[in-house]
Amino acid sequence: MNLSVLISELTSGMLVSVAIFTLTLLFSLPLGLLVAFGRMSKNWLIRWFFKIYISILRGTPLILQLMVVYFGPYFIFGIQMPRNYRFIAVIIGFVLNYAAYFAEIYRSGIESMPIGQYEAAKVLGYSKSQTFFKIILPQVIKRILPPVTNEAITLIKDTSLAFVISVQEMFTIARAFASAQASMIPFVVAGVFYYVFNFVVAYTMEWIEKKLNYYR
Amino acid sequence: MKLFEIKNLKKSFNDVEVIRDISLSVEQGQVVAIIGPSGSGKSTLLRCATMLERIDSGEIIYLGEHAVKTDEDGKAVYASPNSLKKIQSYFGLVFQNFNLFPHYSVIKNIIDAPITVKKMDREEAYEIGRSLLRKMGLEDKENAYPYQLSGGQQQRVSIARALALNPKILFFDEPTSALDPELTGEILKVIRDLAKEHMTMVIVTHEMNFARDVADHIIFMDGGVIAEEGAPEEIMLNPKNERTKLFLGKFRE
Ligand SMILES: Nc1ncnc2c1ncn2[C@@H]1O[C@H](COP(=O)(O)OP(=O)(O)O)[C@@H](O)[C@H]1O
Ligand SMILES: [Mg+2]
Numbered sequence: 505m506n507l508s509v510l511i512s513e514l515t516s517g518m519l520v521s522v523a524i525f526t527l528t529l530l531f532s533l534p535l536g537l538l539v540a541f542g543r544m545s546k547n548w549l550i551r552w553f554f555k556i557y558i559s560i561l562r563g564t565p566l567i568l569q570l571m572v573v574y575f576g577p578y579f580i581f582g583i584q585m586p587r588n589y590r591f592i593a594v595i596i597g598f599v600l601n602y603a604a605y606f607a608e609i610y611r612s613g614i615e616s617m618p619i620g621q622y623e624a625a626k627v628l629g630y631s632k633s634q635t636f637f638k639i640i641l642p643q644v645i646k647r648i649l650p651p652v653t654n655e656a657i658t659l660i661k662d663t664s665l666a667f668v669i670s671v672q673e674m675f676t677i678a679r680a681f682a683s684a685q686a687s688m689i690p691f692v693v694a695g696v697f698y699y700v701f702n703f704v705v706a707y708t709m710e711w712i713e714k715k716l717n718y719y720r
Numbered sequence: 721m722k723l724f725e726i727k728n729l730k731k732s733f734n735d736v737e738v739i740r741d742i743s744l745s746v747e748q749g750q751v752v753a754i755i756g757p758s759g760s761g762k763s764t765l766l767r768c769a770t771m772l773e774r775i776d777s778g779e780i781i782y783l784g785e786h787a788v789k790t791d792e793d794g795k796a797v798y799a800s801p802n803s804l805k806k807i808q809s810y811f812g813l814v815f816q817n818f819n820l821f822p823h824y825s826v827i828k829n830i831i832d833a834p835i836t837v838k839k840m841d842r843e844e845a846y847e848i849g850r851s852l853l854r855k856m857g858l859e860d861k862e863n864a865y866p867y868q869l870s871g872g873q874q875q876r877v878s879i880a881r882a883l884a885l886n887p888k889i890l891f892f893d894e895p896t897s898a899l900d901p902e903l904t905g906e907i908l909k910v911i912r913d914l915a916k917e918h919m920t921m922v923i924v925t926h927e928m929n930f931a932r933d934v935a936d937h938i939i940f941m942d943g944g945v946i947a948e949e950g951a952p953e954e955i956m957l958n959p960k961n962e963r964t965k966l967f968l969g970k971f972r973e
Contacts, residue, residue, distance in 0.1 A: 623772050624819035628885065629808050629837035638836065642823050719823050720867040 510681055510690060517674035518697050520591075521663040524673060525701075528598040528659060533652075535599060536606025543611055554607070561604035567665050570597040574669045594666045602659060609651045613644040646716045653709040660701050674698070722784070723748045723920050724769070724811075724889050729778035731761075731768055738764050739775075740944040746889065749918040753931035753952075756941035757967055762924045765941070766891050769922075770813045771804065782810045783888065809838075812882030816894045818874045820866040826877050827853070827862045830884045838885065845884070852880040856910060872903035879910055890914070892923040908934075928971045932956045940964045 542554035561569065574593040577583040585593075617640055625635040664675035678694035681687070724746040731739040738761045746752050754762050767773040769780060771787065775796045780788040787807045789797050798804065820829050830852060831845040840848075853859050856876040866874055875895060882890055892911065896904035908930050914921065915934050925931050931938055931952065938955040940948045940963075948961040959965045 618819075620815060620817060620819035621821065624815065624821070626772065627770055627808075627811075627813045628833040628881070629805070630833065634836055638832070639821055646823070719865045 507689075507693075510693060513677050513681070514674055514690070514693055514697060517672060517677035517694075518701070520666075520671065520673040521660075521675075522701070524594055524598060524663045524666060524671075525656075525659055525705075527595050528602055529656065531595070531599040532602035532606055535603040537610050539603050539607035540610035540614065543607055544614070558604045558607055561601050562608075566597070566601050566662060567668050569601055570594060570665060570668055573597040573600070590669055590671055593669060594671050598659070598662070602655065605655055606652070609648050609655070610644065613648040614640065616647060617643060646719075649709065649713050649716065653706065653713075656705055656709065657702055660698065660705060664698075721748045722746070723750075723782070724922075725779070725781040726765075726769065727779040727781070728790070729765070729768060729780070730776045731764060731773060732776055738944050739768065742778075742941075742944075742946055744939065744946065744949075746920060746922060748888075749920055750937060751915050751920070751935050752922045752937045752939060753935035754922065754924045754939045754941060755926070755928070755931055755967070756939075756947075760941045761944040762941055763893050766813065766893050766922070766924060770811060770891055771808065772813075774798075782807050809885065810888045812885060812887035812890045814875070814879055814882055814890065814892045814895050817898045818866075818871075818878045820874055820878055820881070822866050825863050825865055826858065826869070829866070829877055830881045833881065834884050848884055849880070852883055855913075856880050857906075870903060871899045872906045875899065875907050876910060879907075889920040889922065892921065892925070894924050894926065896925070896927060928956070928968070940967065942967070 539554055539557065542550050543558060545551045545554070570593065573596050574590065577585050577589075621639055621643070622635060625639045630639065663673055666673045667676040667679065670676060674694050674697060678690040681690035722745050726745070727743050729739050729742045730737065742761075742765060744752075754765070756762055764773060768775045775788060777790045777794045777796050778788065779786060779790060785799075785803065785807055787799055787804060789799075791797050799807065821832075824832060827846070827849050830849040831840075831842075834840040834845045834848065835842060850859070850862065853862055856879065858873060858876055858880075861869060861873065861877075866877070869877065875898075879895075895911070896907050899907065904927065908927065911921070911923065911930075912934055923931070923935070933952075935952050938949060938952050939946055940955060940959075940961070942963045948955060948959060948964045955964065956968065959968060
């Protein structure tokens with residue numbers, strides 16, 4: 505088997521990795537905000553529910569969570585899931601996990617906002633939701649961009665964990681090639697792919713940070 | 721006409737009574753200065769008046785409309801959210817540390833509330849915003865961001881922001897205290913100009929000369945009560961209360 509076959513296979517695996525990455529961010533960023541709201545709720549029951557949620561999802565391995573999401577429906581409820589559930593399970597697992605991390609990032613960002621911003625908005629007559637979405641959230645996003653970038657970089661590397669339920673992402677494919685050929689080359693190529701992926705993401709985040717530097 | 725009125729206002733923080741039975745009223749066009757030592761409750765009084773703080777008991781009335789009443793048990797009862805929303809539009813507040821929105825340009829800071837809150841037409845909002853900037857001597861700063869301005873300029877933007885909503889009464893909480901001494905003059909001039917236009921204002925300040933010149937009425941607060949009040953000459957030149965004398969004495973040197 506030659507290098508071009510390897511690269512084309514790894515490229516298709518890379519697309520799956522990119523899909524996991526993109527879908528995870530797409531859903532976990534908004535979900536994280538909702539979890540952060542829950543975590544800061546005035547109602548203690550809601551607050552504690554989300555506190556425990558965050559604690560469990562951050563306190564147990566993602567790899568274990570993926571297995572629970574994938575096998576849970578059958579092992580616990582005896583429900584036979586369709587074939588394509590493999591990929592869906594990965595997305596659900598990643599989204600639930602990353603939402604917990606993002607929630608804490610949002611929370612620290614929201615809590616770091618000076619109270620004067622809320623008070624100025626209130627006296628000017630902004631409603632609670634106008635205050636949050638027009639005044640607070642844009643500033644929070646600027647503040648939390650560095651930790652969100654960190655999470656995004658971690659997420660790229662975490663996508664490889666999908667191998668545990670045999671989703672055909674890049675790492676799963678590289679591993680299959682490597683063991684079939686007793687060669688390191690598939691791993692080296694996969695490493696290069698991950699590195700390029702990281703580079704693109706880091707560069708994009710830096711670009712967004714620069715865009716938001718028009719104010720302090 | 722009484723534009724604004726407070727009756728028997730009481731407010732505690734953790735069982736410490738910070739405002740102890742204060743009543744006052746402000747007539748249309750009147751300029752009231754509130755002076756007093758730090759910790760006497762001046763900010764708390766303004767924050768209660770502008771609903772940033774919930775009062776324990778008493779009444780707050782704007783243009784004859786009750787924002788807060790007190791029931792038979794002596795507990796404060798706030799008006800319905802809809803009435804409060806309306807009453808909210810009667811007043812503006814200028815903060816000591818400006819509290820401008822850093823992510824908005826100067827003009828957006830001024831026109832966003834009129835557009836968002838009052839549903840004002842964009843064109844009209846821009847027109848009002850620009851004329852306020854001219855009035856504040858900041859016409860060239862329209863597209864600047866707050867961090868690019870001096871403290872005095874930021875405070876002028878925050879005054880313009882409050883004025884853009886066309887309030888009936890404007891509260892100031894030590895508007896010059898966060899500024900370098902050489903920048904206080906520009907703010908005091910803006911407030912003097914507003915007084916000439918008969919803007920109704922309540923100003924907490926440590927600038928005694930300014931208070932004497934601009935105010936029609938001076939309130940001296942101490943320990944959560946109004947220790948003495950009256951016409952500026954009366955309070956400044958001929959205070960009756962010992963604590964007023966002591967306080968003013970510190971500004972004499
Ligand atoms: N949010 C608060 N919680 C507890 N105590 C407060 C709070 N705000 C003000 N105080 C207390 O109330 C008193 C009056 O404060 P303030 O109204 O800020 O005085 P002034 O503006 O005249 O300096 C002070 O003793 C202050 O410590
Ligand atoms: Mg104060």
